[in-house]
Amino acid sequence: MKILMTGGTGLIGRQIIRDLNRLGSNNIVILTRNKESAHKKINVPAHIFEWKDPCYTLPPKDAFEGVDHIIHLAGESVAEGLWNKDKKKGLVESRTLMTTKLIKGLELYKTKELRSFVSASAIGYYGDRGDEVLTENHQRGDGFLSTVCYEWEEASRNASITASLCHIRIGLVLAQEGGILAKMLLPFKLGMGGAFGDGKQWMSWIHIKDLSRLFIFAINNNLNGVYNAVSPYPIRNKEFVKQLGIILNRPTWFTVPRFMLDLTFGDKAQIMTSSQRVSSQKIIDAGFAFSFEHLENALDNILK
Numbered sequence: 001m002k003i004l005m006t007g008g009t010g011l012i013g014r015q016i017i018r019d020l021n022r023l024g025s026n027n028i029v030i031l032t033r034n035k036e037s038a039h040k041k042i043n044v045p046a047h048i049f050e051w052k053d054p055c056y057t058l059p060p061k062d063a064f065e066g067v068d069h070i071i072h073l074a075g076e077s078v079a080e081g082l083w084n085k086d087k088k089k090g091l092v093e094s095r096t097l098m099t100t101k102l103i104k105g106l107e108l109y110k111t112k113e114l115r116s117f118v119s120a121s122a123i124g125y126y127g128d129r130g131d132e133v134l135t136e137n138h139q140r141g142d143g144f145l146s147t148v149c150y151e152w153e154e155a156s157r158n159a160s161i162t163a164s165l166c167h168i169r170i171g172l173v174l175a176q177e178g179g180i181l182a183k184m185l186l187p188f189k190l191g192m193g194g195a196f197g198d199g200k201q202w203m204s205w206i207h208i209k210d211l212s213r214l215f216i217f218a219i220n221n222n223l224n225g226v227y228n229a230v231s232p233y234p235i236r237n238k239e240f241v242k243q244l245g246i247i248l249n250r251p252t253w254f255t256v257p258r259f260m261l262d263l264t265f266g267d268k269a270q271i272m273t274s275s276q277r278v279s280s281q282k283i284i285d286a287g288f289a290f291s292f293e294h295l296e297n298a299l300d301n302i303l304k
Helices: 011-022 037-040 085-109 144-157 181-191 210-219 237-248 258-274 281-285 295-303
Strands: 003-006 028-032 047-050 069-072 114-123 165-169 172-174 195-198 206-209 225-229 252-256
Touching: 003 011, 011 028, 011 037, 011 210, 028 037, 037 047, 069 085, 069 210, 085 114, 085 144, 114 144, 114 210, 144 165, 144 258, 165 210, 172 181, 172 210, 172 295, 181 237, 195 237, 195 258, 206 210, 206 295, 210 225, 225 281, 237 295
Parallel strands: 003 028, 003 069, 028 047, 069 114, 114 165, 165 225, 172 206, 195 252
Antiparallel strands: none
């Protein structure tokens, strides 16, 4: 089994590559902007091809030789930097244009029938939905993130891919090396941890190890369609904060008012304040079993 991956040097990509390697799969192809940097970050056997300008050029032909599956993760970081005009443009184009070029390369260069194309997306697709339980059948929500996710998915959905096409809508990723926890730990350790706004918004999260296993499950089973990648037990922000404080043995009295988040982060504040109570029942029904269903166990595994 030969797997081609974009975004292999990112937080999620590195975990998937490590897990594939542990499972004995060494036939991994990485498309990256910087080959030298990728070698340092990955640290496991892989075939690395440089793709310097993925939004406007086709990927290298040789990368597609004998590929069975594609895992497409690449996209500019939503969490980094303020969402000014240029940042928003980059968030959209790094997903839509790059996806279009990747699929064009696949159509031109494939040397055998592809079995599956698994693309990342995000639960930002659903927008801010309060207490509503969200399944893969729900319509897209409102707001910038919803538009980004919708256009990201459409970029591959409208292509002439004969393989199984699967979109994984990823929730808040909990990991030791990065993601939401890395940004929350410092204020918590300083005794300034607390809820965002009123703390009533739902957080649909997933342990990075479960997320990696879910992507591998998708290619092994040639999953088709949309699947939410979240724990079966989402939690309100104020409860998330409480659990994190217990694990870190730190107080959680501090609260960041909604207006301060809006003033500080602008449109980006929606990452912290949007309520998304997302269901993972569809992937469970497909046969996937989570190792970390409950937040307490996930945080304990990551932080202790």
